[in-house]
Amino acid sequence: MKNVIKALTTLSCLFLLAASVLAGEINLSVAASLKEATNELADSFAKSHSGVKFLKNYGASGALAKQIESGAPSDIFITANLEWMEYAKNRKLIDSATIGTFAYNTLVFAGTPGKATSMQDLIKLERIAIGSPKSVPAGEYATEAFKKAGIDKQLEKKLVMAKDVRECLMYAERGEVDGAFVYRTDALLAKQTRILFMVPQELYPRVTYPMALTVAGAKNRDAAAFFSYLRSDEAKTVLTKYGFAVR
């Protein structure tokens, strides 16, 4: 008897799961810096496709990769660097045929006006926020720029590690750090913080957002439809509006 009940519960759970797939859910795993742009794109897609529901998960690209690897539901994966997409590809988490480029960005140093105007000025500062380079691409780009500029050793004990690029920005907004390494698009959303300087492009590789359907997402018709919407000209207009480069 007990076994029968167990089997029945398992079955009904499975049906519930299946039902939720049928209801047109799209699970997004998207780099934190794309939050506003992706929200707008999802909203406008949902308007023309009734019944589609988005479950959005924004965070550090590395953390998202880990979640997907651990079995978190995800249909579309967009990262802020090539490394974590490559990682997901090597572990067969994504449908590698669908990998494409979503957008581009640039790295800036943002903070209270007057604190710094160049990379060399950073040495004089007390606290600088960067995303933890272990999982946050913005932090990885920043540490690479420090190394190339030859100031990585001097900055070592001044770096506050944030869990994603938006936490970095928040530290700067509250004035608890002298400045933060964020993307230009993040800094444009800030209220208090201003862009103090652009990080010279020769110091770090171009910020590229690759996107792909996950293995599960490739089987989800709604996810595939949204994925092609993300590549449309309409999507590019939205991205441009938020300050992203699309080519």
Next chain:
Amino acid sequence: MIPLAPSDYDAIRLSLQVALAATVLSIPFGFGVAYLITFVKFRGKMVLEVFVNLPLTLPPVVVGYFLLLLLGKHGWLGSLLNDAGIRLIFTLKAAVIASAVVGFPLLVRSLRVGMEGIDRQLINASRTLGAAWYDTLLTVILPLSAPGLLAGSSLMFARSLGEFGATIIVAGNIPGVTQTIPLAIYEYASSPTSETMALALCLVSVVISLVVLFMHELLARKMARRD
């Protein structure tokens, strides 16, 4: 051998440092509060008790956020300190304060239990024999509450080692400066390539906690035997 990065050794050292400083700094205050609650009759005692125990039930993140509002650059105490050239947020001092606030109730609780166990007749006898209240405090109450003090401070030390929620908000996560063991594990845990590093530090954390708790139990046994 488990692989530990140089920043991990820093984290272990910082954790011990923060826990020790928080505990030692809290002891005089904890003693004072426990004394007030146990021996002094005054209005609003319950309010004091509730406030002392509040950090025990509040989510540590809430404690951290309040501390940030208080001590931050624009906070009312923080702005005063800032003018005086003292910076707390994102320093080790902030980590100590966070741990002290969160661990304080544990210290006070054990101290109270210890003090309530003191034979009142001993206290009364010392007073009738002519000791001033501070004499009684120093020569009767203080030595007799030593077991409670030891138990409380070891418990608080252990709690401080694990402090995460309040610490990450006020002390940030600066490797080599404010990154304690829990913060380092948190950073590893969000990266898919640092699984073994996270596990190694978790193991260190378990070992330290076990050692401290064993010591705590040994002390408790000793206390029980003495009675």
